[in-house]
């Protein structure tokens with residue numbers, strides 16, 4: 001495993017706000033100066049409880065991994081599709097989606113808000 005890179009004092013990034021069955025979830029992805037994802041922060045709209053503690057742990061482990069050479073796509077794959085007692089479109093899956101939006105934006109240069117809006121429109125059409 002590659003040695004963990006030091007965190008710079010300051011880093012740019014994206015904060016994605018998503019509604020889920022588990023409430024509003026904010027996922028922040030910060031970037032290395034090279035433009036690669038460096039760390040993840042997760043904040044539940046409703047703070048406290050085991051759920052937000054677990055999310056904190058997942059975010060810290062992901063950040064540790066990203067700074068040690070983990071491919072962000074593998075992180076997204078690992079968290080995708082995990083549901084909870086509130087259904088399939090829930091906490092961990094929303095975190096995975098948010099990281100995936102940032103990755104798609106970094107790879108295509110497409111406006112990240114448009115990517116999210118298009119995705120939500122597609123989901124709404126599927127539900128209709």
Ligand SMILES: [Zn+2]
Nearest residue numbers: 022084090091
């Ligand atoms: Zn949940």
